[in-house]
Amino acid sequence: MSDLPAEIQSWIGEKCYEQKGEFDVERGYVFTSCASVENGNPLFWDEKVAQDLTDGWIAPPSMLSVWFRPHHWAPGRAEPAQPLQVHFDLKQKLELPEAVMTDNTITFGEPVRPGDRLVTWQVLRSVSDIKQTKLGKGRFWVIDVEYVNQRGDWVGTETYTGFGYRRDV
């Protein structure tokens, strides 16, 4: 029998935190991302290649989560908003102050294009029993993050495995 609190068990499989992106997909961040990994793919730098292959500019597929990471500060916001809120909810409810991500799967759908405004939601898939690792004692959890564009086209799904833990003293 699982020792997982009932409240957290009730979260599993629930669609939550549906939100629209705070800003349009834009090329400035595309350049910054490409620069950070020295990605010279002409799809992101050469308009003719982009036009011929993808009917215009697109964003690197791996940038999917970038379009939903909240601003570090915004007017009227008392505390920094958190991306992947379910992850932080789990840390808080399970009283596991530290966490790391261990696995990440991204499945890509329609290309994301400058000017798109994406919509996302999160689904908690599972939470493990308590495990002992070299980092400390805690639990693994799996969270799906779904993404669609403003037309409702599926653009991708991210699946994160996180480990929330308390450091061994």
Next chain:
Amino acid sequence: MTGWKALTATELKPGDALPELSVDVSATAVVLGAMASRDWRPMHHDHDFAVNRNGVKNIFLNTPNQAAWFERYITDWTGPAGRLGRIRFRMKDSVFPGDCMVFRGSVESVATDNTGCAWADVALELAVEDRVVTECKARIAIPAAEGDNPWKRRGDQWKPRGKEADSRVGLRAASRR
């Protein structure tokens, strides 16, 4: 089109190696990667936080930036006509400033699905000092032959999950909050 080559399925076979890529990691690279992915969490820019709160030796590369590195490594090999379908990676250890990252990979299979889309499944690794710190599997659509373009595929013609059942349909619509 200007100066690029498309890798096609006819050129590939299981066991083929991808060209190795080596990158020296600086603190700037870690911080730039975190900022580029809008990841403001302190363990990716604040040495004191990383050491004294997280218990690691330094700031370290964040997850979305590792995804960006793998994407770059893959499309350096395929050329721009290569279209990522799925990427899955497991981080076994962190990448820190001062590390030399080495990316390696090999083709596991080449197949054509029932829509005619050609797929290469590749196994990749990111190593530091011959220690694999991240393992990665990727499924990439590549032109079946010269003139084919995977980016033109839409809807039912695009199957990035392959044979894997899509368990994500039928999500419960109720919101928790």
